Amino acid sequence: MHYAIISETWPPEVNGVALTVRALAGGLEARGHRVTVVRPRQSRNQVAPLGTRLVGSLPLPRYPGLRMGRPAGAMLRRAWGLERPDAVYVATEGPLGNSALDAARALGIPVATGLHTRFDHYMGAYGAGLLRGVALAWMRHFHNRGQATLVPTRELQEELAALGFRQVRRLARAVDTAQFRPSHRDRDLRAGWNAGPDDPVLLHVGRLAPEKNLALAIRAHRAVRARLPGARMVLVGDGPLRDALARRHPDLVFAGTRRGADLARHYASADLFVFPSLTETFGNVTLEAMASGLPVVAHATGAAGEHVADGRNGVTVPPGAEDAFVSACVHLATEAELRRAMGVAARRATGGLDPAAVAADFDRLLQSLALEAGHGSRSFA
Template identity: 50%
Template sequence: MQLDIAFVTETFPPEVNGVAMTIGRLVHGMRERGHRVSVVRPRQGEADTGNEHEVPLPGLPLPGYPGLRFGLPAGRRLRKLWGQRRPDLVHVVTEGPLGWSAVNVARRLGIPVTSGFHTNFDRYSVHYGLGWMRPALAAYLRSLHRRTQATMVPTEALAADLAGEGIAGVRVVGRGVDTRLFDPQRRSAELRASWLGEAASVGPVCLYVGRLAAEKNLALVEKAFSAIQVWHPQARMMWVGDGPSRKALQEKHPDHLFAGMRLGEELAAHYASADLFLFPSLTETYGNVVAEAMASGLPVIAYRSAAAAELIEHRCNGCVVTPGDERAYVEEALWMLESEDRLSELSAAARFGMLPRGWDGVVSSFEQVAREAVGVQP
């Protein structure tokens, strides 16, 4: 039996972030399997009228995240929408007012409802001067997930954390990576030459990909690269992404390279053409960029949390250190760059470890949890 599933999300492609990318993959994968999938989301610009599969609703800009919006309460609209065509399942992706409305309406109509836990918004609050709100935000997030039949998460560690907080029905669905797009074969001598100039064969090139914002702990990227420069004076630092911290970073580091937002093959070439990926974030629920870097044959140094804890085997295909230990982080980054042979071995192991982690298995896991929530056997 094929399912009729309504996804409710604050973000969706073509918006660029990890949640949008993940949900885009799930929606595409479920449609390929023959399921009917609709998407309810905030309107993406004035000209956004949606289509037969996407229902745009009013929203407001998300503070600190230009280009992203959060949905407004929409109980009346959702009751009408699902009264006209009742889905078998409602899957709530994000926990904003739109998501809360969706949980309420689904429960009142007797429609099975599941949720996804994608972002630690309560941890983000500390970095935007709203730390005093963290307990309330955490309570709000947990309250929403306790009202759904299953909460889907990307890692076993996060599943254990949420289960320990009294959230029942936590299921690990995982995250995938496109190993055809993110491939070491996309390494570009021409691109490296544009970064390194006459030192194109020397390097190393250190890379950060992601949002340029306070919650990503970018000060440690700066600190680690400064230490790397002591031993490798011709090293270059490449930043890929955008965000509120970009201007200050560019002013502080005129010798660094800033590529802005890159997508698709351009992004893949940037990963593959670098030598070391610096990712010190402590606010991730997963961190898709870690998987993308490793699939590209780019060794990663990260804290032992989220995707890094699951994907990286220390000093075998990358390096992980105890969260918050900045000294160890810098020391491991230097260790990785001690020799070209060591970096090459880490690169090959990183790529090899990601080859089995495509999106098909993730979609299959999502489908299984959806069928269980609806009470339908495969």
């Protein structure tokens, strides 16, 4: 089969969408399919890797370092007219994604879309709450032009269906349990954080931006330190709030962006993962933390709602229950044996989240769309 994947973001950009889409593309290739990736050019002299089409790009407002693709409908219609994909996956709703969706529809190519970001929820975090309805209407219009909208949780599948999104299908997420594992714990790294062997380290991994609700994580850390003065908090990631947070909270450890084995060491060297965001469609970092042997404290939504068993491998609280969130962090930080037992259970819970299995499900879904449209051949192995 020949699949085309369109995404406005791609590694080395560090975000959940980029990493998820790259993993899906790699999984399809590992299954023997031809995959053409269409994405924005990230630097002026960038050379397109084999199997990739680069298009012009523009800076993404409020996200320094990220770029969105320019519309490329004419180019895609020409390219797909010569080499027609069996199915198209549009991962992002930007100008490039919208033009790709239009091109696929014009040529009668089956197309699935991915809903990775709740832009309607972001509106409030950026002082534009009155535009939530407009954002939701645009998202619904965009995704309903495809044959399927892929989401990572049953909760989101049901919510979007109730909001008028059609053909919403769940595609689970996976985690690389070989990369993220407790054995990467590093005493020297902890020493660099001024954390002793028995000092609990609270970890947050993600963009330092308004939509991440970081004030709640910091409030939880303050409550923990009131009980355990040696406790530390490490923030992995970068973003527009970093400078202001660093000035206001000089005792926090700002680790910046981390990748690969270095990121895995940061996870495994902490003791408790705190994730206060209320805007995630999923939150891959939750699974990465669990695979690294960390119990999770989070709101009962996204990945936490799907994979954290409350009281067994972490604690989930109702969305917006800030006092309960803080209390859970204090409880786990002060109960070392319970925290370690939950960490073992968290690691165990990720054992079946195999990237190859997710790629197979993605393959089957795209093939089913191709067959419904009369394209492609049956090979659901």
